[in-house]
Amino acid sequence: MPLFDPITSPQNPRIKNLLKLQQKSSERRAQGLTIIEGLRELTIARGAGIEVAALFVCSELAGAGRQQQLRELVANSVTDWFEVSKAVFEKVAYREGSDGVLALVKPPLLTLEQLPLPAAPLLLVLEAVEKPGNLGAILRTADAAQATAVVVCDPRTDLFNPNAIRSSIGCSFTVPTVATTRAELLAWCRKHGIRTYAAALTEQAVAYTTCNFRGPTALVMGTEADGLTPELRQACDHTIIIPMRGAIDSLNVSTATAILTFEAVRQRENQVPAS
Missing domain, CATH: 3.40.1280.10 (SPOUT methyltransferase, trefoil knot domain)
Incomplete structure (x- = not known):
């Protein structure tokens, strides 16, 4: 999967976009994306066939074992992987005690x-x-x-x-x-x-x-x-x-x-x- 330079600034455009997607339903509708935080939630979503567009991972919080599970979870899919510093991740995490995993996904829109x-x-x-x-x-x-x-x-x-x-x-x-x-x-x-x-x-x-x-x-x-x-x-x-x-x-x-x-x-x- 593609790897990028670590994100260490909250002013990074990708981090700013994550915050927009968290806070504004209009942004989620416009971009056709939403956010999943947590490996457990993401595992359930993947089991339901949801594709992951991008992963934002804090190694310090996620640990080696959880990161290996993530790699297996998105194996054979085109998923961007962004390493995020702990300070920056804590700005985008929307719950206490986060496990250091955040994903951008395209939700299914049914009629x-x-x-x-x-x-x-x-x-x-x-x-x-x-x-x-x-x-x-x-x-x-x-x-x-x-x-x-x-x-x-x-x-x-x-x-x-x-x-x-x-x-x-x-x-x-x-x-x-x-x-x-x-x-x-x-x-x-x-x-x-x-x-x-x-x-x-x-x-x-x-x-x-x-x-x-x-x-x-x-x-x-x-x-x-x-x-x-x-x-x-x-x-x-x-x-x-x-x-x-x-x-x-x-x-x-x-x-x-x-x-x-x-x-x-x-x-x-x-x-x-x-x-």
Whole structure:
């Protein structure tokens, strides 16, 4: 792989560009790139077929063993390798205790029509998600449950925000993820016979345990601050709740999504075979 002179100045143009990509979604969109920090996350992304455009490695932090793993990880690919001093790396690292590995990758950009659908898809739908940490946690749930896809309607953060990738521990790349609009999602679900279940605190809502999630299903979640918009909630086929037994009336959206998702998984694993 190509090697370059070590980068020892924070004024280096490549370092300045890394900071732009970290901080601005507009730059990530314009360049078609995002950042993965950490060998574990990068290994998961590579396992999902993601190509690495460039590596920025701090030998002092990464150590010989981790660097050898990196070389094996990107073997037979055209990947630029930049050695970065510890002082400079600490300026571009976006988490504490970094392992000295940072990669530039081209994320996959899918549309709804490109999603491969099994006979009974299980979709996790998020409306206007704005916290990368919540998005990352939900992607981890989707990966663990082997959900068909995560669909984000009218997102307020881009799907491959570096902090979302970090929170997902790389599952941003193992789960098909699509950004779309509310109208497009609803039309697409109707076209494919996918039943939509809006999680919302309303008088009409029924307990999630009374619902049948064995067929084509979309679990539709809103933001913690505002919940679902009335337009999306009313357009869904069903409204469901997770009954609360204490003083609070709701859960963190990533926790609620996990509960609903694994109820769907439980039901699907316990289907009675057709006679």
